[in-house]
Amino acid sequence: MQFDKPATINPIDQLKVVGRPVHRVDGELKTTGRAVYAYEWSDPDLLYAYGYPVGSTIAKGHVISIDTAAAQAAPGVLGIITTLDNPELKKGKLNTAKLFGGTEVQHYHQAIAVVVANTFEEARAAAALLDVEYAAEKGRFDLRSEMANATAPDPSTEPESSSGDFEAAFATAPVTLEAEYATPDQSHAMMEPHASIAQWNGDELTVWTSSQMIDWWRSDLAITLGVDKEKIHLKSPFIGGGFGGKLFLRVDCVLACLAAKAVGRPVKVALPRPMIANNTTHRPATIQRIRIGAENSGKITAIAHESWSGDLPGGGPETAVMQTRLLYAGENRMTATKLATLDLPEGNAMRAPGEAPGLMALEIAMDEMAEKLNMDPIEFRILNDTLVDPENPRRPFSHRDLVGCLRRGAQEFGWEKRMLPAQRREGTWMIGQGVAAAFRNNLVMPSGARVMLDKTGMITVETDMTDIGTGSYTIIAQTAAEMLGVDVTRVDVRLGDSRFPVSAGSGGQFGANSATSGVYAACVKLREAVASKLGFNSSEVVFENGQVRSGNRMVALADAAGAEGLVGEDTIEWGKLTETHQQSTFGSHFVEVGVDIATGETRIRRMLAVCAAGRILNPITARSQVIGAMTMGAGAALSEELAVDTRHGFFVNHDLAGYEVPVHADIPHQDVIFMDETDPYSSPMKAKGIGELGLCGVSAAIANAIYNATAIRVRQYPITLDKLISKLPEVG
Template sequence: MADHTLSSPERLSTLDRAVQRVLGQPIDRTDGPAKVSGDARYSFEIEADNALYGHILTAGIGAGRIDAIDADAARAAPGVVAVLVDDPRLPADAVNSFDKLKSWRLGHDIRFFGQAIGVVVAETQEAARAAARLVDIRYAPQQGRFTPDLSHPDEIEPEGLRPPVKTGDFDAIFAGATFRYDQSYSTPIHFPAAMEPQATLARWEDDELILHSSLQSTGGATKAVGRALDIDPQKVRVIAPFVGGGFGGKTSVGAEAIYAAIAAKHTGRPVKIVQTRRQVAALAHHRAPTRQRVRIATDADGHIRAFGHHAVIAQRDNRSFVEPVHIGTTHLYAGDARLMTVDLARADHPTSGAVRSPGEACGTLAVEVAMDEAAEALGLDPIEFRRRNEPKVSPANGKPFGTRKLIECYEEGARRFGWDQRSAKPASRREGDWWIGHGMAAAIRSNITVEARATVTLEADGSAHIETDMTDIGTGTYTILMQVVAEALGLSPDRVRVSIGDSSLPRSAGSGGSFGASSASSAAALACQEIAGKLAAKLDAEAKDLTLQDGHATARNRRVPLTELLGGEAISAKGHAKPGKHTDAHVSASYGAHFAEVAVNAFTGEVRVRRMTGIFDIGRVLNEKTARSQIVGGIVWGIGSVLHEDGVIDPHSGQFVNPDFGEYHIPTHADSPPIEVHFIEEVDNLANEAGAKGVGELGNSGAGAAVANAIYNACGIRVHDFPITLDKLLSALPEQD
C-alpha cells in the first residue's frame, strides 16, 4: 500500500512509467453496446420469479398527524396481496447511515407533503397503484412552515453546519476599504431528477437480503439498509451494475428499497417498487433554496482586502445536511480578511441534500456574478480582476495548493473564445432583434480523496480482471477502470474485464462528490503496482526497471510474454487507497474558466445561449471523451440553473407544484448551444495515486454565472434572484431606437 505523503515521489510510479498509451485516450465506453442494445439491465428490469409490485402511499398534507388509516377497501381490491402501514421501520423518505434514527422514524407524524407512509403490494404494478387510491387516510392538519424566511436564520444546533471561515478583522477592513461591494442573491430548489427514477427489486434468501437498487454507492447502502431494518449489514447485498443517473439524489437509499425489503419479507416473495416521477421530487432529496450575501472590499487598484460570503439555507427538522455554499469561495480569491458562514432556517419541506456540485453550484452562481459586478465598478476587465486576486497559497489557511492552473484556464479560454472581441459596455452590440453579450466566470470544485479498495487479477492467459463495488452512474467507470489497469499492466483494452456495482466486491468510494473515479482508480493502480513488483521479481529485476507493454514484460534486456512469465498461474493483488498526510498538508481542487455568448431578444426578453467555451484543470485526464462528456453535462445543468430550474412549493399546502418534467423546466437540445471543452493537463502527484482530480461536478460550477454575466453584457440588466426568467428582463430592456 502506498503512503500518501508529500515526501513520497514514488507513489505514482506504476502509472508514471507506463507506456501502453491507453490511459487518457478518448476510448468509447465499454458498456455502450450493452446500453444501446438493451442488454444492460437496470434495477426494475431485473427478472424475478413470482415477483410482486408495490406502490408507496404518500401524505396529502404538509404538516400534522394521521388520525386513522382505513385500508380495507384496498386490501379487498383485485390482485392486492398486502397493505403495510403500521410497521415502525417504514421510513418517511430516503435513509442513510449517518442521520439520527428519529429523522426518518416519524411514526404517524407528517413533516412534509408527499412523505412516505405505507405501501400497497399487488400482483401487478397497475393493481397496486389503483388500490393505493382506495386507502382512506384521515389527517389532523397543522400550520406548516412552508415559506421559511431565509433573511433570518433560526437558532439551531451547530452539528451539520459547515464551520465558518474567519481570518483577519473583516468588519474593520471592509469598513475602511476604498471600494466596497455588498449584494444579496437567491437561488431556488433544484431537483436531482435522473433519467432512471429510484427503483428496487428486493428478495430474501433465508436471512440474507438481496437488493437490486438504483444507488450511487452499494457498500455504503448496506450499512444504511442494515440500520433501517435492524439487521446485520453483512446480511445485506446491494447490486447496481447499471445506474441511470444519480446527481446526488441516489447517495442515500431510496425509501422504495426499504419498503420493498419489508414487503418481500412479509409476503415471502420478491417485490419490485419504482417511485413515480412526482414521488421522486418529495422522497429523494433536493438542493435547498439559498439566500446569499456577498461582500467584497478592495484597494484602489482592485486588490481584494476582505471577502465575505454568508448564506442561509432551508432544511427540515432532524436532518443534518447543510448545503456548504461557501466551500468553493474559501480558497478561490485572495484577501487579507475572510468571513464565510452558513446558517439554517427550518422548514416543513422534503429533505434537502447533496445535489450535483453541492456548495459550488449555487455558491459560484452568486460569487462569480459579484466578481463581475465588482470588476466593472472598478473599471477592470473581469479576467484581469481575477488575475490580480489569484492567491499563491490558500488565503483561508495558508496551505499550498496542489496543481492549480486557473490563470492558464483564463488565458486559454479567452484565446479560444475570442474574449478580446468583447465590448465592455453593456447593450452595445445588436444583431437584428437580438442584443448580443459575452460573459465569463471561474469554476472550482473541491477535490476529495476517499478510501477505496480494488482487487486486480492478472490471469494466466495474460488478461486482467478488476473487481470493486464502485458504481457507474453514466460517468464511464467501466471504461476508465479498464484503462487504468490496461495502462498499468501493459495490456490492450480488450484484455481487461471489469466487475463493479456489487457490495460483495471490495469496498470503494462509490459515485458522488467527484471523488469516485480518482479514488477507485487509485486503488486499482496500487493493486497493479503490486502485480508489477511480482512480475519484476520473476525477472530478477526491480519494479522501477520493469516495462509492461503489449502483453510483454521487459527488464534486464529481456522481453518476455506475460503468459510465459506467469507460467500458468494467476497473480492477484489488493489495492487500498485512502487519505493520508497530504490531505491536510495542501488544498486540492479542480479548476476551470467558462465563457458564454448569449442573445437577448430586444422585444420579448427571450434568452438564447449561442455558444460556450470551457477550459479545465482536472489533473490527469483518465479518458478525454468521458471527461469532456461530464463537463458538457455540467455546463448544460449550469445553463438550466441560471435560466430554467425552479422547484416551487405551494405556500399554503407545502406541496411541490412542479414535481415532474412537464413543469420543472430543464434545458432541452434546443436550449443547449455548441459547447467547446478543453483540458490543461498536469498530473497532480499530491492528489492520489491516479494523479487525477474530480471532473463530474466541475462543469456545473460557474457555468450559470458566465451566462448571467453575458446577459448583463448583452442588455445591461443585472438579476440577483435566479433563475433569470423573461419577467425579470422584460420591463427593463433597453429602449428601442
C-alpha cells in the same frame, strides 16, 4: 497502500492507455439496450410482484389511521405494508428525513404505505383506494420568512471563518459592493427513477437497486431493517444518473425489502416521477449576501460571503460560502452560513453542493465589482489570484492554474471583441458575453479493488465502485491495462456489487480519481505477485504488450498466472497531504447569449469551458462530464426552480413537465479545453475530479452574459423573461 508522499514516476506515466480517448467499454451494452438497470432485472424462473408507494398528502403532522380494506379487496392485491405497521423501524446514519415507519410525517410525500400486487397497474389502482386520516400541524415552508430564526450550524461540521478585520477594511475601502443573491430549490431530475427489486432467501437478502454508494446503502439498510449487514447482497452495476440524489439509501429500496418479506416473492418498487421531487432529496434554496471592498487599483482588501438555507431538524446547510474561502486573495475576510428549520423535503447533496450555488452568487458579484472599478472582469479576477490558501498563507495550493484557464478561454472565445453592456445588436436580438471562474475542491476517499489474472492472460477487476454514466468502467479498464501492460480489451471490469472490495463510490467529484487509485494499488500487488512467481525483481520488472520483462528475460503474462491464476487486492488510503497543500480544481466558463428585445427570451449561442483538473484520464468521458455539467448550469441559470407552495409545504412542479430542464434546442455547440497538467499531490494517478467542476460557475457566466447583452442585472435565479421584460423598453 498509503498515499502520504507526492507521486513520483510510476507506470501510469507511460500514458499508453491512460489519458487516451478510449471509447466507453460499456458503450455497446448501453446503445443496444443490453445494459440492465435496477428495475429491469428478471429471472424467468421467478414470479415478481409490484409495489406502488403511497406518499403523505400533508407536509407536517401525524398519521392517525390507514384504512386498507378497500385496497386489500382490489383485484390482484397481495399485501399492503403501512408505516403504522412498522413503528420501530430505525433510521440510517446518513439520512436526515425518516424514510418509513411510525406515525410522524416530516414532509410532503413521505412514504406512508406500499401496495403490492401481481401487476404494476393493479398495485397503482389499489393504492388510490387507501383511506388515510391525518392530524396536520402548522409547518415552516418559506426560507425568507425564516431567515431571522436561522442559526449557525454545528461548528464542528461547518465552522464560520474569518481572518484580519473585515468590517474595518470594508468600511474604509475606496470601492465597495454589497448585494443579495438568491438561488432556488432544485431537483436532480435524473433520467432513471429511484428503483429497486428485493428478494429474500431465508434470512439472506438480495437487492438490485440504483445506488451511487454501495457500502453506504448496505450499511444503512442493515440498520433500518435490523439485519446483519453480511446477509445483504446489493447490486447496482448500471445507474441512469444520480447527481447526488442516489448517494444515500432511499425509500424504494426499503419498501421493496419490506414488501418482499411480507408477500414471500421478489418485489419491484419504483418511485413515480411526481413523487421523486418531494420524497427524495433536493438542492436547497439559498439567500446569499456578498460584500467586497477594493482599492482603486482593483486589489481586494475585504471580502465577506454569508448564506442562508433551510432543512429539516437535524439537517445541514447548503455550504455556498466554501469557494469564497479559497478562490480570491484578500487580507480581511469573513464567511458564515445560517441554517433555518424548514418542513420541506430533505435538502442534501446535488452535483457540486456548496460551490455550484455559491459561485452562482460570487461570480456575479465579481463582475459587478469589476464594473464599479472600470476593469475588465477577467483582469480583475487575475489581479486577485492567489497561490496560497488566503485564510492560511502558509498552506500553498498543490497546483493552481486559474489564470491560465482565464487567459486561454479569453483567447479561444474572442473575448477582445466583447462590447459594453447593451451595445451589440443582431436584428431584434441583443448579444452579450459573460465569464465566470470555476472552482471545486479536490476530494479523495479510501477505495479498494481486486485485480485477477487468469491463465489466458485476461485481467478481471472487481470493485463496488459505481458508474452513473461517468465512464467508471472505461477509466478503470484503462488503469489496469496500463499497469499490467495489456490492451484494454483484455480487461473485464465488474462494478456495483457489495461482494466486491469497498470503493470510494460515485459522488463529490471523488469517484474517478479515488477508484482508479484503488485499482492502481491492487495492480501494484498483482505486479508484485507476478514478479515473485517468475522470480523477477519487482522493482525492475516491465509489463508491456502482454509480456513481463526483466533484464534479458521475457515471459508471457499469461504464463505467470498458472492454472489457478493470481490475485492482487488493496485499498488506497490517504495521508496528510491535504493538510499541507490545498488541493482544488479550477476552470473558466465563457458564454454568449442573445436576448430578444421584445419578449426577453434568452438563447444561449456559444459555451466554452476551460478546465485545470490534473491529469485527464480519458478526454472522451471527461468531456462528456463537462458538457453535461454545462447543460445543467444552463438549466439552473434559465429555467430550473422547484416552486414551493408555502401554504401546504410541497414542491408544486414535481415532474418533468413542470420542472423545466434544458432540452436539445436550448443547448448550442459546447467547447471544452483541458489544460495539460498533473498534480502529484493528489494521487498516484496525478489526476483530480472534473464532473462537478464543469458545473461550477456556468450559471453566473450566463447571468453575466445576459447583463452584458441588456444592461439589466438579475440577482435572483432562474433568470426567466419576466425578470427582464419590464426593463426592456428602457434598453430599447
